[in-house]
Amino acid sequence: MSKIVYLSGSTQNDNIGVADYGTEALRMQQLADRVKFWIQQGQGDFIVYRNNANMGLAGTVNDSNSKHADVHVALHSNAGGNGKGTESYYYNDSNEGKRLSTLLYNNVAPITSSPDRGIMSDRVLYSSGLYELRETVAVAALIEIMFHDNVVDVVDYLSKVEQIAKALAKAIYSYFNYPFYEGNSEKDQAIAKLVKVSSYANSVWIPEFTKLADRGLNIWGLINLL
Numbered sequence: 001m002s003k004i005v006y007l008s009g010s011t012q013n014d015n016i017g018v019a020d021y022g023t024e025a026l027r028m029q030q031l032a033d034r035v036k037f038w039i040q041q042g043q044g045d046f047i048v049y050r051n052n053a054n055m056g057l058a059g060t061v062n063d064s065n066s067k068h069a070d071v072h073v074a075l076h077s078n079a080g081g082n083g084k085g086t087e088s089y090y091y092n093d094s095n096e097g098k099r100l101s102t103l104l105y106n107n108v109a110p111i112t113s114s115p116d117r118g119i120m121s122d123r124v125l126y127s128s129g130l131y132e133l134r135e136t137v138a139v140a141a142l143i144e145i146m147f148h149d150n151v152v153d154v155v156d157y158l159s160k161v162e163q164i165a166k167a168l169a170k171a172i173y174s175y176f177n178y179p180f181y182e183g184n185s186e187k188d189q190a191i192a193k194l195v196k197v198s199s200y201a202n203s204v205w206i207p208e209f210t211k212l213a214d215r216g217l218n219i220w221g222l223i224n225l226l
Contacts, residue, residue, distance in 0.1 A: 001045075002045045002046060002047045003044075003045065003046050003047070003070045003071075003176050003178075004046075004047045004048075004049065004067060004068060004069045004070045004071075004138075005039060005046055005047070005048045005049070005069065005070065005071055005073065005172055006048075006049050006050065006051075006063075006064040006067055006069035006071070006072045006073070006136075006138060007032040007035055007036060007048065007049070007050040007051070007073055007075065008032070008050070008051050008060050008064065008072060008073065008074040008075065008132065009025070009028040009029040009030075009031060009032035009050065009051060009052075009053070009075050010024045010025050010027075010028035010029070010053075010074075010075060010076045010077070011025050011051065011052075011053050011054070011055055011056050011057060011060060012024045012025050012076075013025045013026075013053060015077075015079060015148065016148075017077065017079075017148030017149060017154055018148065018149055018150070018151050018154055019151055019154045019155060020154070020158065020216075021077075021148045021154045021157075021158070024076065024077050024079075024148055025053040026053070027077060027148070027157075028075045028076060028077060028145075029052065029053050030161070030216075031075050031145070031161065031164070031165055031168075032050045032051075032075055033050075034161060034162060034165035035073075035075070035165045035168045035169050035172075036048045036050060037165070037186065037221070038165050038166045038168075038169035038170075039169045039172060039173075041169070041181070041183065041186075042169055042170070042173055042178075042180040042181050043181040043183075044173055044176070044178040044179075044180070044181075045178070046172075049063075049064075049067045049069065051063060051064075057131060057132060058131075060132070061131070061132060061135045061136055064136050064137075064138060065135075065136060065137045065138075068137070068138075069136075069137070069138035070138055070139065070176075071100060071138050071139050071140070071141075071172065071175060072132075072136045072138040072139070072140040072141075073100070073104065073140075073141060073142075073143070073168070073172065074132050074133075074140065074141070074142035074143070075143060075145065075168075076142060076143065076144050076145070077144060077145050077146055077147065077148040077157075078144040078145075078146065078147045078148070079147055079148055079149040080147075080149065082150075083117070083147045083150065084114035084115065084146070084147050084150045084152065084153050085109070085112060085114035085115050085116040085117050085146065085147070085153070086105060086108050086109045086112050086114075086116045086117065086143065086144065086145055086146060087105070087116065087117035087118055087119070087120065087143075087144045088101040088102075088104050088105040088118075088119050088120070088141060088142065088143040088144070089101060089119075089120055089121070089122045089124075089125070089130060089133065089141065089142045089143075089144075090102075090119070090120075090121060090122065090133065090140075090141050090142075091121075091122055091129055091130070091133040091134055091140060092121040092122055092123045092129055094133075094139065094140070096139040097133065097139050097140055097141055098119070098121075099175065100139055100140070100141040100171075100175050101119050101141035101142075101143070102119050103171040103172075103174050103175050104141055104143045104168060104171045105118070105119050105143065106171070107167040107168065107170055107171040107174075108143065108145065108164055108167050108168060108171075111160055111163050111164055111167055112145070112146055112153070112156060112157070112160070112164075113152065113153075113156040114146065114147075114150070114152065114153055114156070122134070122142070130142060143168075145157060145164060158216065159214075161216075162185075162186075162187075186220045186221055186224060187213070187220045189220070189224050190209075190219075190220035190221075190223040190224050191206055191220075193223060193224070193226070194206060194209075194223065209223070
């Protein structure tokens with residue numbers, strides 16, 4: 001029977017990061033798209049749903065519950081207090097939530113450049129815990145990937161979006177004890193197509209498309225749709 005995963009990208013449109021980060025909602029919604037891609041790439045038996053930036057917190061929780069998700073993964077970036085690095089949270093009363101939170105953290109933290117901040121109960125932040133973790137029916141965890149008001153964190157994150165997305169997907173696979181299929185990456189697939197159709201692929205198109213990809217455009221995904 002398929003496992004149902006709900007990806008909850010931040011809906012915080014007012015949280016604006018430094019450098020080229022933009023808003024937390026924009027970046028975490030983009031990340032949710034990429035995590036969904038890697039979950040499907042791994043060829044596990046999953047049904048993946050996700051929110052959108054206009055749902056708000058209550059709408060996201062209601063949507064997740066209506067989908068009868070098995071796991072709910074909230075994706076956020078952090079801010080404040082000169083912080084840096086990754087941290088993750090679980091609902092205080094949930095052992096399974098703690099296991100999911102630990103897997104997410106252990107897969108992502110080694111990728112980021114800053115010292116990381118650990119795995120914590122949501123009651124560290126509020127006595128009643130975090131709404132999104134408390135009110136979701138599914139096993140839930142929230143990960144703060146990095147600090148969007150820290151330039152070092154932002155530059156590092158923007159260079160590693162695909163790595164982080166794949167790591168999050170692998171953590172979800174690990175939670176269900178599913179093997180993850182290590183096939184060709186989206187970039188590898190796109191380059192193979194370019195080489196097949198153009199003698200200028202290596203000298204012109206691949207370098208130019210790489211520049212676009214480095215700026216955050218999912219050019220490899222677009223090529224694979226052709």
